[in-house]
Amino acid sequence: MSLLRYESQARAPLVEGNKTYHDVTEDICRPVEAKPSKLWWIGFIISLGLLGFGVVSIYMDVVYGIGQWNLNKTIGWGWDITNFVWWVGIGHAGTLISAILLLFRQGWRTGVNRAAEAMTIFAVMCAGQFPIWHMGRVWNAFFVLPYPNTRGPLWVNFNSPLLWDVFAISTYFTVSLLFWYSGLLPDMATLRDRAKLKWRKFFYGLASFGWTGSTKHWQRHEALSLVLAGLSTPLVLSVHTIVSFDFATSVIPGWHTTIFPPYFVAGAVFSGFAMVQTLLLITRKVLNLEEYITIEHIDVMNKIIVLTGSIVGIAYLTELFIAWYSASPYEWFVFRENRVNLSSPYGWSYWLMMGCNVISPQIFWFRKMRRNLLVTFFMSILVNIGMWFERFVIIVTSIYRDFLPSSWSTYYTPTIWEIGFYLGTFGLFFTCYFLFAKFFPVIAIAEIKSILKRSGDSYKAQMDKEEGQEYDEFVKEHAHHH
Numbered sequence: 001m002s003l004l005r006y007e008s009q010a011r012a013p014l015v016e017g018n019k020t021y022h023d024v025t026e027d028i029c030r031p032v033e034a035k036p037s038k039l040w041w042i043g044f045i046i047s048l049g050l051l052g053f054g055v056v057s058i059y060m061d062v063v064y065g066i067g068q069w070n071l072n073k074t075i076g077w078g079w080d081i082t083n084f085v086w087w088v089g090i091g092h093a094g095t096l097i098s099a100i101l102l103l104f105r106q107g108w109r110t111g112v113n114r115a116a117e118a119m120t121i122f123a124v125m126c127a128g129q130f131p132i133w134h135m136g137r138v139w140n141a142f143f144v145l146p147y148p149n150t151r152g153p154l155w156v157n158f159n160s161p162l163l164w165d166v167f168a169i170s171t172y173f174t175v176s177l178l179f180w181y182s183g184l185l186p187d188m189a190t191l192r193d194r195a196k197l198k199w200r201k202f203f204y205g206l207a208s209f210g211w212t213g214s215t216k217h218w219q220r221h222e223a224l225s226l227v228l229a230g231l232s233t234p235l236v237l238s239v240h241t242i243v244s245f246d247f248a249t250s251v252i253p254g255w256h257t258t259i260f261p262p263y264f265v266a267g268a269v270f271s272g273f274a275m276v277q278t279l280l281l282i283t284r285k286v287l288n289l290e291e292y293i294t295i296e297h298i299d300v301m302n303k304i305i306v307l308t309g310s311i312v313g314i315a316y317l318t319e320l321f322i323a324w325y326s327a328s329p330y331e332w333f334v335f336r337e338n339r340v341n342l343s344s345p346y347g348w349s350y351w352l353m354m355g356c357n358v359i360s361p362q363i364f365w366f367r368k369m370r371r372n373l374l375v376t377f378f379m380s381i382l383v384n385i386g387m388w389f390e391r392f393v394i395i396v397t398s399i400y401r402d403f404l405p406s407s408w409s410t411y412y413t414p415t416i417w418e419i420g421f422y423l424g425t426f427g428l429f430f431t432c433y434f435l436f437a438k439f440f441p442v443i444a445i446a447e448i449k450s451i452l453k454r455s456g457d458s459y460k461a462q463m464d465k466e467e468g469q470e471y472d473e474f475v476k477e478h479a480h481h482h
Contacts, residue, residue, distance in 0.1 A: 004282060009156065011248035015395040015443075016106050017030075017459075019291070019452060021449055021452065024292075024445060024449055024452065025190060025194075025445055025467060026284060026446050027289070027292070028187075028192060028197065028289070028292070028441045028442070028443050028445050028448070029190065029194060029293070029441060030313050030436065031287040031288075031289075031437070031438075031442070032191060032439065032440065032441055033108075033191075033194070034290070036119060036133045036438055037286070039389065040286070040434060040437075040438065043178060043430065044431065044434045044435075046199040046430075047426075047427050047429075047430035047431040047434060048431055049425030049427070050337065050423050050424060050425065050426050050427030050430070051268055051424055051428050052424075052427070053420050053423055053424055053427065054394050054423060054424010054425060054428065055424060056167075056418060056420065056422055057416075057417040057419075057420030057421040057424055058129075058133055058421060058424065060304065060417045060430070061133055061136075061417060061421070062133070062138055065136050066134070066136040067415045068415060069414070069415055069417060069418045070413060070414055070415045071414060072190035072398060072410075072412075073407065074400055074402050074407055074408070075396060075399055075400055077395050077399070078283070078395070078412060078414060078418065079392075079418045079419075079421075079422060080130050080133075080134045080418065080421075081130065081246075081391075081395055082388065082391040082392045082395050082396075082421050083127075083136070083388075083391075083425065084127050084130035084131060084134075085129055085243055085246075085264075085391045085395075086124070086271070086384075086387060086388050086391050087123050087124070087126045087127035087425065087470045088124065088127045088131070088169065088240065088243050089193060089240065089264075089267060089268035089271045089272060089385070089387060089391075090119070090123040090240065090268075090270065090271055090272050090275045091120045091121075091123035091124045091127065091268075092120070092121070092174070092236060092239070092240060092265075092268035092269050092271075092272040093116055093118050093119070093268075093269060093271075093272025093273045093275065094113075094116040094118070094120025094121075094123075094175050094176065094272065094273065095117070095120050095121070095175070095179065095232045095235065095236050096112050096116045096236050096269055097109050097116045097117075097276070098113045098116065098117050098179055098180075098229065098232075098390055099228070099229035099230075099233050099236065100112075100229075100233055100236065101227070102225065102229045103226075103229050103233065104141075104229070108296065108297055109413075110443075110444060110447040110448055110450070110451050111292050111293045111294065111443060111448065112276060112293060112297055112301070112454075113183075113202075114180075114183065114184075114440075114441070114442060114443055114444045115279055115280055115283060115442050115443070116272075116276045116435065117176060117179060117180040117183070118180060118432075118436045118440075119172065119272075119275060119276060119279060119433070120176045120180075120272075121176050121177055121180060121274070122428070122429045122432040122433060122436075123275075123429065124169060124172060124173045124176065124306075124428075125173075125204075125428065125429075125432070126425035126428055126429050127169065128169060128173070130425075131165070133421070138337075138462070143264070143338065146450060158430050161245035161246045161249055163244060164242045164245065165242055165243060165246065168235075168238060168239045168243075169239060172232075172235050172236060172239045172376070175228060175231055175232045175235055176232065178228055179225075179228045179232060180338060182224050182228065183225070183444055184207075184440060184441075184447070185208055185209060185211045185221065186208075186211060186213065186221065186323050186446040187440070187441045187444060187445045187446060188204045188207045188208035188211070188440070189204070189208040189211035189213065190210070190445055191204045191439075191441070192429055193207075194447070196272060196346055196442070216300070225390070236265075237265055238441075239347055240261075240264045240265045240267075240268040241261040241264065241265060243264060244261045244263075244264035245260075245261070245396075247260060247394060247398075248260040248261065252398055252399060253331045253333065253334045253398065254323075254330070254331070254334035254335070254338070254339075254394070254397065255332040255398050256395070256399030257319060259304055259318055259319060259322070261352070262314035262315070263311070263319075266308050266311040266312050267312050267315075267387060267390060268313065269304070269308045270308035270309055270311075270312055270383065270387065271383060271384050271387035273301055273304050273305050273308070273421045273452045274379070274380040274381075274383035274384050274387075274401070275380070275384060276301065277298065277301055277302075277305070277376055277379075277380035278380040278381060278384070279433065280293050280297075280298075281298070281373060281376065281377045281380070283437060283442055284332070287437065287442060289442065289443060292443050292448060295373075297372050298370070298371065298373070298376055298403045299370045299371050301368075302364045302369075302370040302376060302379075303364070303370065305364060305365040305380075305383065306361050306362065306365060309357060309358060309361035309362075309383070310355055310358075310362075312358065312390075313326065313358035316354065316357075319335075320335055320340070321391055322337040323336075330336070332401075334397065334398055336472070337401075338397040338398070338400070338401060340398050345400070345411050346393070346396060346400070347397075348388050349392055349393050349397070350393050350397065350450065352385075352386070352389050352390040353386055353388070353390045353392075353393050356382050356383060356385055356386020356387075357383065357387060360379060360381065360383070360386070361379065363375065363379065364379070374409065379405035400412060444480075
């Protein structure tokens, strides 16, 4: 039996159609080299419109102050921090798909990793804005950074999770950017060599850092990928753990829970994978890449969604149980009255969160549902709505009723500028994503080629045939001996 078999023959091929190396290059470079389609322009213009609305909302916030948002004495953190945590969570799947699955040598990551990494970078760019504009006096953001004290009397509080956030997220952003960009180098060199127009040749030539594809270059590329994957794996766990400390280290009932770090991480992977599904289902359709982002990829990602969704469900129930078991009247009040009770002002949001995050993903236990594109697309959006409400429930339902009933907040609804800021980050995210899909290959050409020989359609068939022949020979030989 030959020793070159890494992969079980039972697994479906990851590249469909009888592709050669040349076909792979042609198919993936085509969307980059062709003129943008009408669909692309429509999407891009809508994104720019949303981005414009976001800019106006931020202008209102900076000029007239945070009073433009509907925050009050009780609810000092509203939509702003909810959206911040939500975007950070979405940024999680990209690095997870790239780094952890690279270390575990999972072949199926190659079709989806490039788009997921890009998504991570854009999501972190969106997330980082919320704390900055939330300062109100944004020119003071300068003092968040831990300068040496020679700059004057700076009192940076190193004990504050809000400061750890600055470190964690900037580190995460840097490593993700390097990871994404180093993976792009060989593909940009391919585009440079294929370019007909002078500006394209110059642009991709500059961007590919003089990549020639020599053995030395490939060795260094491989080593760098592994080092970055090793660095970003602990980052995936630490970033959302630190975001959860923003709540868990406080003493507010409903927040100071030790289960927050693992459950925030599971929730982040959950919402991140859902966002990857949303983007990839659209991308594969619009750019005709169905043979590279196959039903098999979508199936595997839905398995991860049902796993992380179930972990999140267990975390919700644990939280509820501990609130009761701790016999702390304040803690139990937050859960019983503010969340679980449907007649309370925010009871509906708790049950909406439960429905979207815990109950609905269970549909993916059925293979047919995991492989149904329409169901997957609908579910991927539903999960992200549910995860947004999870953050909203944690933040708002824990603080809108103070210890003094006289200071109980009236019903919190966001103003147009809070909504505008949120929509603006969507504008930023999709503007970046459309530009990325236009100017860079959405799928890693070099990585698809690396799995083509063992996971391509025609090669799988070839292997089946060879194995059949080997088996027949083996049987004949033994019969002969007997």
